[in-house]
Amino acid sequence: MNPFVFHTPTRVYFGENSASSCGDFLRELGGTRVLMVADAFLEKSGALKPLIESIKESTGLEPILFTDVPSDSDLDCVNNATVIAREHGCNALVAVGGGSVIDTAKVINICLTFGGEILDYQGLNIIERKLLPLIAVPTTAGTGAEVSFVAMVKDHSESKKLMFGSRFLAPDVAILDPLMIVSLPAKLTAATGIDAVTHGIECFVASGTYSVFTDAICLESLRLLFEFLPIATIDGGNIEARSATLVASCMAGVAFTNSGVGITHALAHSVGAKYGTHHGMTNAVFLPHGMRFNFDTVYPRYARIAQFIGLAKPNDDGDDKALAAMLVNKVEDLLRQLKLPLTLRELGLPEFSDENLAELVDLAGADPAIMFNPREASSDDLTQLLKRAY
């Protein structure tokens, strides 16, 4: 067995109406003045009400609400929120939203806890002690940000993404309330859900970092996603399907934050950075290509997934390559079923100039995710994958 490390500092609390327990957790964590970072539409829709009531009951004070978070969050947003939080003496954070909101709250938490220059904390494992209490309530089922150790925000002045990675960045509590995601539109349900599928598959084959812990988590997460993601997409009000995808996405988050992702994410990050495409939808385009690229290196692992999610009977002695190929086909079927884009062209990208292609290859080649890919990818490989995905 290879050496590994597995760590999950986040307490996960699941249940219908669980969001209204937020105040109880805050009390336990010692939070008395709360900055709530949330998607603006959640405020308008009234979805934040049970959380606000719960926090008010626990602390005796209304949380300070910050909803000015762009879909691709940035340092300006972090700095603005930090100023507001300081003015009000906030000593705890609650993040309610998708990955961008939760990542923003993580970076605000660094600023609030340590002060100083945020760029001093950019990097991996720089933060070595506990931050202020942070509770995350995801309103999408896909990113895994509610349990992950990383956060990314944009620095528009430098046109680049800043990455912060430390196990201390993980929220203290993740509240998974399926009622918080029932109104998520079908398109976003599918797109964020396929992000979770990608986490599960890429983590399961990550280069020398997966473990028996992440294996078990990935397999069950993928089983739930393949079964329930199509249902949650078609029938958003189906609480069982919403619950399954929410929990599965969180599980995949626990797994990938311990073992990494791979080439699909590296390519999706590069295209997302250049063209501003939706992360989940971009992953959808690249996932079959990434899987085929890695096929010969990891097909026995794909075969295990195929077997676990029921593509073959447990005692079926079929050969691994055939089983692995069934998994790739199943992923493509799922993408079609979810009506997700299958090509970069469908995603709205213009045809690549040589210059753009070279830039994307450079970005993907320098993306930390590529380090975890089980097969090394040359610039030529990345170029071919981008062309094929177009």
Added chain:
Amino acid sequence: MAVFTDTDELHRVMIDLWTAIKNEKEMAAQLLTSRLIVTFHYREPDGRLTVDCSDGQEMVITVGDCSKKPIVEMFMKSSVAHDFWLGKVNVPLALIQGKIVSKGPVNKALALLPAIKPAYGLYPSVIEKNGLKASIT
């Protein structure tokens, strides 16, 4: 047992290695293209080495204090650095385990990993030259 007996020995080895890298035209050219300034902070024994590629023309190697502000800083035990140059470190795992700490735009540093791989081949002779052959068996 520590690979390097003291800071001087660590610095000597790392200077020799980076000088060898500097003399490998292809490798040096790729590093210079990055225009990065990377400082490596070692512990047990303590040491510090900065590789400055900022002018794109010449790689400047400095041990100890350096007047140039690094773009990326890497922190690790000297033994991890030794194992890394022997090609024995699974970098993703070392980052997950916290054995390597990276400060700054980590993607820029990671992008150089493929470029410096040929240096794995240079390291054993550097070690041998410094009388540390036993540390690689």
